Amino acid sequence: MIKKFFQSTNNPEAAFARFVLDEEKCNGCGACVAACPMQILMVADGKAAPNQRYDHFRCITCQNCVATCPNKAIVIEGDYRVGAGFWKNTHLFENGKTLPAPIRSRAGEPFEQIEGQLTETERVIYKRRSIRLYKKKPVERDLVERVIEAGRFAPSAGNNQPWKFIAITNKQVIDEINDKCKRSLRKGTFIMMPHAYLDKKTPGDPNAKLNWWQNMVMALLCRIKTGDVEPRARGGINTVTSDPDYHIFFNAPVLIILLADKRGIGSIQLDTGICGQNMVLAAHALGLGTCWVSLVRGLGFYPAFRRQLGIDDQFEIISSLTLGWPKMQIDNVVAREQARIQWVE
Ligand SMILES: Cc1cc2nc3c(=O)[nH]c(=O)nc-3n(C[C@H](O)[C@H](O)[C@H](O)COP(=O)(O)O)c2cc1C
Incomplete structure (x- = not known):
């Protein structure tokens, strides 16, 4: 029982989505790198590639890289699935992700073919993506x-x-808020991250573990601050705090x-x-x-x-x-987990 309690922070049997690149199509423009909120991509030898520094905490499957790529060179395969422990989710998402299919009778058809039959509101709902690349141009x-x-x-x-x-x-004020937020998040990482991740000089070690007292604190936090210490959230916070140039508001x-x-x-x-x-x-x-x-x-x-x-x-x-104003065209459809619906008829 005690062992089970302390297991909560570990992530046994966690599988992350995989970044699959068609190298022929990739022109190394780096749009996907800039669009990725988790900063898990980089350009190496003129091609997009996973950034090993953050290898341990991977993709949140937002698919902004897919939506941003001008050459359709990226596919995100698989999903975040945890088979055991506190964060187990395999029983919740059994069917995988699919593209929007609002017209049931035409499910499986490419989105462009049904788009014309949708309302303007539906089109915005399905094609809107979070934008993290902005022009400097002010908004009136x-x-x-x-x-x-x-x-x-x-x-x-x-x-x-x-x-x-x-x-x-006011840019100065936005920058000051960015600095202050990063400073407070960094304090949290001392509790939540393995030591290897706190040392900016050490690339992320996929086998790094929390020490004993961190394990105890995290077991408790999982229960009282669940959403804030969720493994992918911790990965995101690590990204944000360990890169001095990362702007949490993307210089918007x-x-x-x-x-x-x-x-x-x-x-x-x-x-x-x-x-x-x-x-x-x-x-x-x-x-x-x-x-x-x-x-x-x-x-x-x-x-x-x-x-x-x-x-x-x-x-x-x-x-x-x-x-x-978006720097480039990012809005596009992406696949999402299928709805968990319990019909009562
Ligand atoms: C309540 C809420 C909080 C979020 N906070 C952040 C954040 O702090 N930083 C960030 O880059 N994205 C944040 N996001 C954006 C999500 O990462 C994004 O919505 C999700 O990955 C799905 O991608 P999409 O918006 O492009 O569909 C947040 C989204 C919501 C709804």
């Missing part, structure tokens, strides 16, 4: 307000509208921090998430790119700075959205 204030306006009309419990927006276009020209009023009705986090997704869809329909960045919650450790930004203590930081 009118457009930022237009995106926020879409959030204002989101549904909320009891119509309580608990959201508040901090819209930042606009950052919108989404807050929720703690005095709101019911589930203020859910309401604010719905509000944010309205904004995301409206932005994409306008040709703008967005990416949710919850790592902004690291700001919680800087109360004085928070207040300076207009985040008073009555408000909780829910997440943030980067906003800007």
